[in-house]
Amino acid sequence: MYCIKFILFVMLALVVLDSSARDLEELREKANSIFQPIPEDPPEIQGNPSNPVKVELGTKLFFDPRLSRSGAISCASCHNPGTGWADNIPTSIGHGWQTGSRNAPTVLNSVFNIAMFWDGRAPDLKSQAKVPIQMSIEMNNTPERVVATMSSIPEYVKLFHEAFPEDEPVTFDNVARAIEVFEATLVTPNAPFDRFLRGDDNAMTERELRGLDRFIGHGCVACHRGINVGGNAFFPFGMRNAPDETIRPPDDKGRAKVTGRKLLHEFHFRVAPLRNVALTAPYFHSGQVWDLEESIRIMAKSQLDATLSEQDVRDIAVFLHALTGDQPEITVPVLPLSTADTPRPEY
Amino acid sequence: MYCIKFILFVMLALVVLDSSARDLEELREKANSIFQPIPEDPPEIQGNPSNPVKVELGTKLFFDPRLSRSGAISCASCHNPGTGWADNIPTSIGHGWQTGSRNAPTVLNSVFNIAMFWDGRAPDLKSQAKVPIQMSIEMNNTPERVVATMSSIPEYVKLFHEAFPEDEPVTFDNVARAIEVFEATLVTPNAPFDRFLRGDDNAMTERELRGLDRFIGHGCVACHRGINVGGNAFFPFGMRNAPDETIRPPDDKGRAKVTGRKLLHEFHFRVAPLRNVALTAPYFHSGQVWDLEESIRIMAKSQLDATLSEQDVRDIAVFLHALTGDQPEITVPVLPLSTADTPRPEY
Numbered sequence: 288m289y290c291i292k293f294i295l296f297v298m299l300a301l302v303v304l305d306s307s308a309r310d311l312e313e314l315r316e317k318a319n320s321i322f323q324p325i326p327e328d329p330p331e332i333q334g335n336p337s338n339p340v341k342v343e344l345g346t347k348l349f350f351d352p353r354l355s356r357s358g359a360i361s362c363a364s365c366h367n368p369g370t371g372w373a374d375n376i377p378t379s380i381g382h383g384w385q386t387g388s389r390n391a392p393t394v395l396n397s398v399f400n401i402a403m404f405w406d407g408r409a410p411d412l413k414s415q416a417k418v419p420i421q422m423s424i425e426m427n428n429t430p431e432r433v434v435a436t437m438s439s440i441p442e443y444v445k446l447f448h449e450a451f452p453e454d455e456p457v458t459f460d461n462v463a464r465a466i467e468v469f470e471a472t473l474v475t476p477n478a479p480f481d482r483f484l485r486g487d488d489n490a491m492t493e494r495e496l497r498g499l500d501r502f503i504g505h506g507c508v509a510c511h512r513g514i515n516v517g518g519n520a521f522f523p524f525g526m527r528n529a530p531d532e533t534i535r536p537p538d539d540k541g542r543a544k545v546t547g548r549k550l551l552h553e554f555h556f557r558v559a560p561l562r563n564v565a566l567t568a569p570y571f572h573s574g575q576v577w578d579l580e581e582s583i584r585i586m587a588k589s590q591l592d593a594t595l596s597e598q599d600v601r602d603i604a605v606f607l608h609a610l611t612g613d614q615p616e617i618t619v620p621v622l623p624l625s626t627a628d629t630p631r632p633e634y
Numbered sequence: 635m636y637c638i639k640f641i642l643f644v645m646l647a648l649v650v651l652d653s654s655a656r657d658l659e660e661l662r663e664k665a666n667s668i669f670q671p672i673p674e675d676p677p678e679i680q681g682n683p684s685n686p687v688k689v690e691l692g693t694k695l696f697f698d699p700r701l702s703r704s705g706a707i708s709c710a711s712c713h714n715p716g717t718g719w720a721d722n723i724p725t726s727i728g729h730g731w732q733t734g735s736r737n738a739p740t741v742l743n744s745v746f747n748i749a750m751f752w753d754g755r756a757p758d759l760k761s762q763a764k765v766p767i768q769m770s771i772e773m774n775n776t777p778e779r780v781v782a783t784m785s786s787i788p789e790y791v792k793l794f795h796e797a798f799p800e801d802e803p804v805t806f807d808n809v810a811r812a813i814e815v816f817e818a819t820l821v822t823p824n825a826p827f828d829r830f831l832r833g834d835d836n837a838m839t840e841r842e843l844r845g846l847d848r849f850i851g852h853g854c855v856a857c858h859r860g861i862n863v864g865g866n867a868f869f870p871f872g873m874r875n876a877p878d879e880t881i882r883p884p885d886d887k888g889r890a891k892v893t894g895r896k897l898l899h900e901f902h903f904r905v906a907p908l909r910n911v912a913l914t915a916p917y918f919h920s921g922q923v924w925d926l927e928e929s930i931r932i933m934a935k936s937q938l939d940a941t942l943s944e945q946d947v948r949d950i951a952v953f954l955h956a957l958t959g960d961q962p963e964i965t966v967p968v969l970p971l972s973t974a975d976t977p978r979p980e981y
Contacts, residue, residue: 350716358723364711368966369697375972376705376979384731386981568972578974616965619715625722625915627925632723634733 311488314500321503323514324481325562325612329472330398335413337468341450345469347443347620348462353436355426357382358632362419362466365391368617371566372473377574381419382427382634388539390574395615396562398471400518405572407521407557408545412467417459430459435630437462442623475563475612483609491609498606501599506591510558516610518560524572525554527592530585533575541572565608579604658835661847668850670861671828672909672959676819677745682760684815688797692816694790694967695809700783702773704729705979709766709813712738715964718913719820724921728766729774729981735886737921742962743909745818747865752919754868754904755892759814764806777806783977784809789970822910822959830956838956845953848946853938857905863957865907871919872901874939877932880922888919912955927951 331337348354352361365379366372372394379391389405401407403415419425420433437443437457447456450465480499482490491499502508511517521542524535535554542555556572569575570582580600587593587600595603678684695701699708712726713719719741725734736752748754750762766772767780784790784804794803797812827846829837838846849855858864868889871882882901889902903919916922917929927947934940934947942950 347716352714352717352722357727359711359721359727364706367699369694369969370699371968374706375699376981380704380706380981384981565971566968577972577978614968618963618965621913621961622716624912625924631924634723634727634731 308488311496314496315483315486317503318499319484321508321512322480322484322516324484325396325399325474325476325478325514327476329474332398332411332413332467332471335464335467337471338450340446341465341468342472343620344443344446344450345465345467346617347446347622348466349469350620351622353622353625353629354420354428354433354462355382356428356432356632357426357634359634360426362394362416365419365425366394368615371395371563373567375568377569379425381425382423385424387422387424388536389572390569392560393563393567394470395473395475396515396560397518398474399514400557400560401520402557405556406542406545412470413460413463416463416466416470420462432630433462434459435628439626439628439630440623441626446623473615475614478562478612479609480606481612492605494602494605495609496606498602498604498609501595502603502606505587505593505595505599505603507586507603510590511561515560515562517558518562520558521552521555522558522590523554524556524589526590528589530571530589534571534573534585536573539572561607561610563611565611579607583607655835658843661843662830662833664850665846666831668855668859669827669831669863671831672743672746672821672823672825672861674823676821679745679758679760679814679818682811682814684818685797687793688812688815689819690967691790691793691797692812692814693964694793694969695813696816697967698969700969700972700976700979701767701775701780701809702729703775703779703979704773704981706981707773709741709763712766712772713741715962718742718910718961720914722915724916726772728772729770732771734769734771735883736919737916739907740910740914741817742820742822743862743907744865745821746861747904747907748867749904752903753889753892759817760807760810763810763813763817767809779977780809781806782975786973786975786977787970788973793970820962822961825909825959826956827953828959839952841949841952842956843953845949845951845956848942849950849953852934852940852942852946852950854933854950857937858908862907862909864905867905868899868902869905869937870900870902871936873937875936877918877936881918881920881932883920886919908954908957910958912958926954930954 329337349362352359352364354361360381365374367374374391378387378389380386392405397403398412403409403412409415409418420428421430434457437447444457447461450456451461479490479495510520510522513519524530524541529535540549540553543549543552546552565579568579569577570579576582576585583600583603584595587595676684696709699706699711701708707728712721714721721738725736726738727733739752744750745759750756750759756762756765764777767775768777781804784794791804794808797803798808826837826842857867857869860866871877871888876882887896887900890896890899893899912926915926916924917926923929923932930947930950931942934942
């Protein structure tokens with residue numbers, strides 16, 4: 288009698304296990320049709336081949352506050368390696384303590400995005416890098432002054448010559464090129480989600496898997512898809528319901544300003560890439576929401592006209608934490624010394 | 635005939651070599667009676683024993699902008715690992731883009747200084763660490779707000795408990811203690827000068843040695859002595875001649891303000907420690923002189939009433955470059971995540 292009961296129990300357990308294994312496989316197949324894992328190695332950039340000295344140069348430039356007029360602000364000031372390569376404040380503080388109007392996006396995996404900035408106004412990392420350097424409210428510098436700075440520092444001149452063995456290596460364009468190849472190395476492979484996609488059944492917890500299932504099921508993946516779980520298309524923020532004005536300030540029309548199509552692209556933004564999103568609060572282009580679960584509620588309402596169960600909200604948040612990958616380990620480079628010819632800080 | 639000439643030549647060469655070897659040994663003996671090499675290992679701090687988790691905590695705190703009210707300024711903002719753990723601008727920029735009145739000193743080897751700040755108003759690194767956090771023109775925070783921040787972040791709470799297994803580990807005092815043990819690790823051994831002191835005949839070039847000899851011979855070592863080639867005593871700046879007012883602003887009375895002895899200690903400052911001085915332009919407490927050779931001329935005039943030959947100025951500058959040691963390699967730590975209870979940035 289006991290024996291029969293035991294056999295029945297084992298059979299039942301096997302059926303359950305088998306069905307849950309099948310469920311898992313099904314979820315993985317579905318997920319793999321929507322997303323791709325982050326590769327271990329940084330991708331090559333069309334027209335800007337990487338080499339070790341170019342990466343070295345780009346690393347130094349990224350951390351060099353002399354790219355700013357004040358000599359106090361570097362790329363790393365707002366894209367801080369300690370805080371998910373973003374800055375964990377609503378909008379960044381720049382020259383003269385001026386603040387921008389949009390939250391600083393992470394540099395991590397940004398090489399995979401369709402375009403740069405919340406409104407996608409820069410097609411690639413190279414074009415992006417030139418903007419904050421010149422913005423008066425950010426680094427407040429000029430290409431001429433940057434080139435004068437670089438040209439005045441023999442160690443930089445040498446690195447530029449080695450990284451760009453062309454006629455005129457010390458140019459603003461090459462500053463941006465070097466930063467681009469460095470930034471392209473900042474990928475975060477090996478998140479639990481990536482390991483799951485690649486076939487590891489134990490990579491994600493049951494709760495994370497449930498969150499993934501709900502993330503797909505509720506239709507978040509209509510926009511948040513691809514390698515960066517977003518970042519690869521433009522969509523209106525407020526597709527179904529207009530978000531609160533603190534979250535979507537009425538005077539920031541988003542992509543409309545870039546394309547000039549005032550009505551068609553009003554409040555369109557690049558879909559937020561959700562890789563490492565747990566590290567980069569506060570959220571949205573306004574940087575006004577600190578809580579990830581609250582962000583999920585806001586998105587469900589504004590984009591899907593849906594009110595999710597609290598269970599689903601929590602599970603999706605837990606899934607989003609599983610998008611945090613291995614963080615790049617960067618030793619802050621010792622910067623080349625200024626000389627008598629180096630333009631002095633102005634602040 | 636040729637043979638005799640050759641023998642005479644060899645004998646002469648041996649005499650010269652022998653005498654130059656004796657000169658070198660004599661210089662080394664003299665130097666070792668004035669200076670000490672930087673040790674490979676960080677020193678222990680009286681009353682604040684180091685342990686790996688305390689260093690880990692201190693590292694995170696040093697790089698954490700949440701120690702500031704704005705959430706944008708960390709210790710590393712002005713003590714940047716890339717720029718000799720100082721900031722390479724005349725005076726640092728703090729909360730609201732306010733500027734201080736004195737140049738940010740390097741953290742490197744600061745554990746060996748007699749006291750902290752240009753006027754020595756903090757006896758040790760622990761006391762020092764508390765000051766910029768609270769200064770309204772620097773990080774503009776309060777001890778209560780810092781403790782509230784730390785207490786709101788479970789990963790920090792855990793680290794504090796492990797680092798300080800006492801009754802009440804999350805305190806402002808322990809924030810400073812952790813930063814102190816981290817900062818004590820920031821020593822730069824193995825400079826050419828250290829290797830020379832330890833007996834390596836090939837550590838310094840002939841020119842560096844000549845500079846050292848002149849540095850001693852001109853009497854710079856009356857003040858610049860000990861392990862940090864300075865940093866271990868207070869002396870008037872302008873002992874013999876008052877420096878220009880841009881270099882020694884008349885309203886900064888230095889140590890007089892600390893001791894209250896207005897006349898006796900007017901314009902007294904801690905002797906600048908010269909370790910890694912090549913990395914930390916601009917110079918003097920006012921941060922108004924960018925050129926190391928010019929600084930040497932100013933010091934000779936103001937402290938020794940001497941006008942050095944240009945050859946001596948250059949040689950001493952070359953010697954000072956030989957005080958640059960191995961820089962600490964620090965990976966920027968990934969910071970623990972804020973929670974709903976974490977005080978938000980105010981800026």
